Amino acid sequence: MNKKDIPKVLFTSVEVDCLEAEATLPAKFKRALSILNLAQRVKGKKVAVKIHAGYNLGYTTIHPLFIRILVRMIKDAGAQSVKVMDGNITEAVPRGYTEEVLGCPVVSCFGKDGKYVYKEKIGFGNLDDVLMSGEAVDSDFFLDLSHVKGHGGCGFGGAIKNIGMGIIPQESRGKLHVLEGGLAIDRSKCKFCKKCVDSCPNGAILIDKEKKTVNFFFHNCTYCRHCSLICPEKAITMQGCKFETFAEAMAVVTSKFLKKFNPENLLYVNFLTDITIFCDCWGYSTPPLVPDIGILYSNDIAAIETASLDMIKTENLLPAGLPKNRKKLVKGKHLFEKIHSKDPFLMIKFMEKYYDCSMKYKLEEIK
Numbered sequence: 001m002n003k004k005d006i007p008k009v010l011f012t013s014v015e016v017d018c019l020e021a022e023a024t025l026p027a028k029f030k031r032a033l034s035i036l037n038l039a040q041r042v043k044g045k046k047v048a049v050k051i052h053a054g055y056n057l058g059y060t061t062i063h064p065l066f067i068r069i070l071v072r073m074i075k076d077a078g079a080q081s082v083k084v085m086d087g088n089i090t091e092a093v094p095r096g097y098t099e100e101v102l103g104c105p106v107v108s109c110f111g112k113d114g115k116y117v118y119k120e121k122i123g124f125g126n127l128d129d130v131l132m133s134g135e136a137v138d139s140d141f142f143l144d145l146s147h148v149k150g151h152g153g154c155g156f157g158g159a160i161k162n163i164g165m166g167i168i169p170q171e172s173r174g175k176l177h178v179l180e181g182g183l184a185i186d187r188s189k190c191k192f193c194k195k196c197v198d199s200c201p202n203g204a205i206l207i208d209k210e211k212k213t214v215n216f217f218f219h220n221c222t223y224c225r226h227c228s229l230i231c232p233e234k235a236i237t238m239q240g241c242k243f244e245t246f247a248e249a250m251a252v253v254t255s256k257f258l259k260k261f262n263p264e265n266l267l268y269v270n271f272l273t274d275i276t277i278f279c280d281c282w283g284y285s286t287p288p289l290v291p292d293i294g295i296l297y298s299n300d301i302a303a304i305e306t307a308s309l310d311m312i313k314t315e316n317l318l319p320a321g322l323p324k325n326r327k328k329l330v331k332g333k334h335l336f337e338k339i340h341s342k343d344p345f346l347m348i349k350f351m352e353k354y355y356d357c358s359m360k361y362k363l364e365e366i367k
Contacts, residue, residue, distance in 0.1 A: 007300035009307040009361045010035065014273065014292045017367070025294065029066055030073065032297050032366045039077035041141065041264060047074050047082040048139035050109075050162055052147060053092035056283030060274035062147050064096040070145070071103045085109045085135050087166060109133035110169050117169060124252045125245065130172035132257060141265045144301070148270050148308050150277045150289065152220055154247045155344030156336045157279050158308055159268045159301050160351060163257055164250035176249055183216050183228065189235035190214070196227035196236060201325060221341075243342045251350035258301070258355055268304045270296045272311060277321060277339060289321035289335065302357035305348045309334060 012028035021027060049070065054061040067084060074082045082104045086092055089108050099105055110116050116134035123129075136142060144159045151157040157165075165173060192212045197205045204220035205227060228236040258266060272293035276286050293311050298304035314335040319327070322339070329338035336344040351357055 006360045006362050007298060007303035007358050009300075009303050009363050010297040011294055011307075011363055011365045012297075013294040013365065015294075026065060026069060028366055029295060030069055032295070033070065033073055035366060036267065036297055036299075038073060038267070041267070042074050042077050042079045042082075044078060044080055045140035045265070046138070047079045047141045047143065048136050049074075049082065049084045049143045049145055050136060050166060051084055051086050051097070051145050052162055052166060052280050053086045053089070053095060053097045054280035054283070055088070055091045058280050058283055058285050059095070060147070060149075060276055060285040060288075061095065061280050062145060062271050062273075064101050066271070067097070067102050067145065070143075075103065080140070083107050083135065083139075085133070087169065107135055109135050109167055111135065114169065120253075120256055122249075122252060122256065124249055127175055127249050127252070130168045130175065130253055132172075133167040133169075136167045136257070137260060141267075142261055144266070144268045146268070146270050147274070147280060148272050148312075149275055149279060150336050150339060151279050152340050153243060153342070154250060154347050155243075155334075155340055155342040156309065158270050158305050160250060160254050160305060160347055161279075164254040167257060168253065176246065176253070183221065184237050185214065185216075186235045186237070187213055189233040191233055191235075193232065195230050195232065199230045200227055201328075203325065244346060247342075247347040248350045250347055251354055254301070255351065255355035263299065263356075266299065266301075268298050268301050270304050270308045272296065272308060275312060275321075277323070277326070286323070287320040288318060289339075290316040290318060298361070300357050300361070301355070302348050302351045302359045303361035305351075306345070306359040307361050307363060309336070309344055309348075312336070314338060 010032050012032050014025050016023040071082055084102055084106045087109050089106050092106055097106055110133055117131040118137055119129050120132050121129050144162055146159045146162040148158045190213055202220045204217050206215045206217055208215060275289050277289055290312055296304050296307055312335055330341050332338040334344055348359055
C-alpha cells in the first residue's frame with residue numbers, strides 16, 4: 001500500500017430503507033463484495049475463509065446464511081476451490097456450519113490429524129516460534145471473516161485476533177497466553193486466606209484447592225488492585241499491565257502470516273452484530289453490548305479494525321449486555337477499555353508497526 005493512500009472501508013448498515021429483501025443486510029453484503037471485485041480476485045484460486053464457529057451453547061457468531069452467500073459468490077466466480085475453516089470443526093456442526101448448509105467443505109485449520117502445520121519463527125520475547133495452519137498458508141486467497149466482540153485479554157476480538165489466535169493450534173496459543181499478566185503472587189507468603197478471592201469484583205482469581213493456592217484469570221482482570229491491597233501478607237504485587245505484551249505478540253504473529261500473501265489476495269470482513277462482552281470461545285452467549293451496527297469490508301486490516309472500534313460507542317451501551325457483577329465501568333476512552341481495562345486500539349497500533357497497514361480510513365456506505 002502506498003503510504004499516501006488512505007485505505008477505504010466499505011460499510012453496510014443493518015438499517016433498512018424499506019421492507020424489501022434487497023434492502024436488508026444479506027443483500028447489501030452481496031453488493032459490497034461485488035464492489036470489492038471479489039469475483040475477479042478469486043478466479044482460479046484456492047480460497048480459504050477463516051471463521052470462528054464458537055463453542056457449546058454460543059449462538060452469536062456469524063449467521064451461516066452470510067457464509068453461504070459468500071461461498072456461492074466465490075464458486076460462481078470460478079475459484080479453483082473454497083474451504084471454510086476453523087480450529088475445531090466438531091464444534092461447528094451443532095451451529096449449522098456444515099458443507100450441506102454452507103455449500104463447501106468445512107475443515108480444520110490443522111488437517112484431519114491436527115498435524116497439517118508449518119513452524120514459523122517469531123522471535124518476540126519468549127515467543128520463539130509458533131505453528132501455523134497448513135490449510136491457511138497453502139491457500140492462494142485468504143478471506144478473514146470475523147465477528148467483532150469484546151475480549152478480556154486484548155480488549156476486543158476482530159480481524160487480528162481471528163488470525164493471530166485463530167490460525168495457530170492450542171500448543172502455540174498456550175505460548176501466547178503466557179504473555180498475559182500484570183499481577184504476581186509470592187506463593188511463599190500466601191497463607192491461602194482467600195481474602196483476595198472475596199475482594200475481586202470480577203471473578204478473576206481462581207482457587208486451586210488441591211495446591212491450596214490461587215491463580216489469576218486475566219481475561220476477567222481489570223487491574224483494580226483490590227486483591228493486592230487487601231492481601232494481609234502482601235503476597236500480591238503489580239508488575240505492569242502485561243496485556244500490552246500479549247497485544248503486541250498477537251500483532252507479530254498476524255503480520256508474519258499476512259506477509260505470506262500478496263495484498264491483493266487478502267480481504268477482511270468484520271461483522272458488527274451481536275457484539276458481546278466476551279469472545280465466542282467462551283461457549284455461551286450474552287446479550288449485546290450495543291445495538292447491531294452492520295458489516296465492514298476492507299483490504300486493510302488496521303483500517304477495518306479501527307473503523308470497527310470507532311463505530312462501537314459508549315453512549316450506545318445496552319445495560320443488559322453487562323453481567324450483574326460487571327455493571328460498573330472503569331476508566332478508559334473506548335467502551336471496551338471501560339469494560340476490560342485494556343486499550344483495544346493498542347493491538348492495531350502494533351499492526352502498523354509490523355505490517356504495511358494504516359489506522360486511517362475513508363468510510364463509504366453501500367446501500
